[in-house]
Amino acid sequence: MQPSLWHLFLSFLKIGAFTFGGGYAMIPVFEREFVHRYKYLKEEEFHDVLVMVQSLPGVIAINFSVFIGLRLRGKKGAFVSALGVALPSFVIILTIATFFFRFVDHPIVEAVFKGVRISVVALIFTAGYKMFKAHRHLKGLFLATFTFALVYTADIHPFFVILMMGLFGYMIEYTKEVNHHDVS
Amino acid sequence: MTYLNLFWTFLMIGAVSFGGGYAMLPLFERMVVETHGWLSPSLFIDMIALAQVTPGPIAINSATFIGYQSAGVLGSVIATISVVLIPVILVGFVSARSESFKENKHVQAALTGLRPALVGLIFSSVVSVARSAYVDLFSPLLFVGLMALLWKAKLHPILVIVVAGVLGFIIYY
Numbered sequence A: 001m002q003p004s005l006w007h008l009f010l011s012f013l014k015i016g017a018f019t020f021g022g023g024y025a026m027i028p029v030f031e032r033e034f035v036h037r038y039k040y041l042k043e044e045e046f047h048d049v050l051v052m053v054q055s056l057p058g059v060i061a062i063n064f065s066v067f068i069g070l071r072l073r074g075k076k077g078a079f080v081s082a083l084g085v086a087l088p089s090f091v092i093i094l095t096i097a098t099f100f101f102r103f104v105d106h107p108i109v110e111a112v113f114k115g116v117r118i119s120v121v122a123l124i125f126t127a128g129y130k131m132f133k134a135h136r137h138l139k140g141l142f143l144a145t146f147t148f149a150l151v152y153t154a155d156i157h158p159f160f161v162i163l164m165m166g167l168f169g170y171m172i173e174y175t176k177e178v179n180h181h182d183v184s
Numbered sequence B: 001m002t003y004l005n006l007f008w009t010f011l012m013i014g015a016v017s018f019g020g021g022y023a024m025l026p027l028f029e030r031m032v033v034e035t036h037g038w039l040s041p042s043l044f045i046d047m048i049a050l051a052q053v054t055p056g057p058i059a060i061n062s063a064t065f066i067g068y069q070s071a072g073v074l075g076s077v078i079a080t081i082s083v084v085l086i087p088v089i090l091v092g093f094v095s096a097r098s099e100s101f102k103e104n105k106h107v108q109a110a111l112t113g114l115r116p117a118l119v120g121l122i123f124s125s126v127v128s129v130a131r132s133a134y135v136d137l138f139s140p141l142l143f144v145g146l147m148a149l150l151w152k153a154k155l156h157p158i159l160v161i162v163v164a165g166v167l168g169f170i171i172y173y
Helices: A005-018 A023-037 A043-055 A060-103 A107-133 A138-153 A158-183 B002-015 B021-035 B041-053 B058-096 B098-102 B105-133 B138-151 B157-172
Strands: none
Touching: A005 A023, A005 A060, A023 A043, A023 A060, A043 A060, A043 B058, A043 B098, A043 B105, A060 B041, A060 B058, A107 B021, A107 B041, A107 B105, A107 B138, A107 B157, A138 A158, A138 B105, A158 B021, A158 B105, B002 B021, B002 B058, B021 B041, B021 B058, B021 B105, B041 B058, B041 B105, B041 B157, B058 B098, B138 B157
């Protein structure tokens, strides 16, 4: 079944406007809307897209919308889908930003954000811990500590650290794979 | 000049953005706070909180916010488009060849290797954000309390931010 461009735009607009918590929170909503409700994609196709989205850099929600838009309605579909999912954030943040910078020095705002900042530390810590729990082995711990040291202590630009660790990890994983095949 | 810097900065961030928003915070911080000074360290944390309590992808929220702060509405358009540009091109490329990409051993090997590194990046961001967020002895107390709400009471992250704001108001105003 093929949705109209307008319908595609509106579906993504709705998801962009009402899903809090970033890209990962959007994945189940995408599935509910596009697989179960409108049946544009089969369950299996959806999971293929999910694997590919997670293998590419970028904003998860945008990558997802472009994949689905492309598949359903080609380039135009990709464009309206990405526009739909990004537009609400863009408008909301722009509105907040214009007000925020006017009040940022107000004592009440300052006091509130002194508290809020601590919650940000707690949220990032929690995200890091959850991710760590999924790879709780010695090699993972070593690579995580090594990366931390590079960014924080050695003060190497994070851009290069990411590229380097990708390459480094690739070498470790790929040689393991090759050895594994030799044995079996 | 700011437009060009915004374009380049967000193009770089988008190109290596793996593992959801938080792992990219050290990269944001380095380029946005340290290199270009578009945000102060504390405003940077406020932005993370705002991105969290508003709907939508966190990277889009941040790009819009930083773009606006550094160069107005046009700046936020440029930052938002730049951060998705390379990923979207890659999606187009991969989508046409999805069968060969899906089980590509090279890509999967690189990602498996990268994952622990993302954990390291997140924790380096925890330390630097904690240093800017620290005010006085109430800060660690607040941290412990908020962690309990998050982990034990399983309160929604947005509510945890709201509670922290209320407590901040009570303690510091």
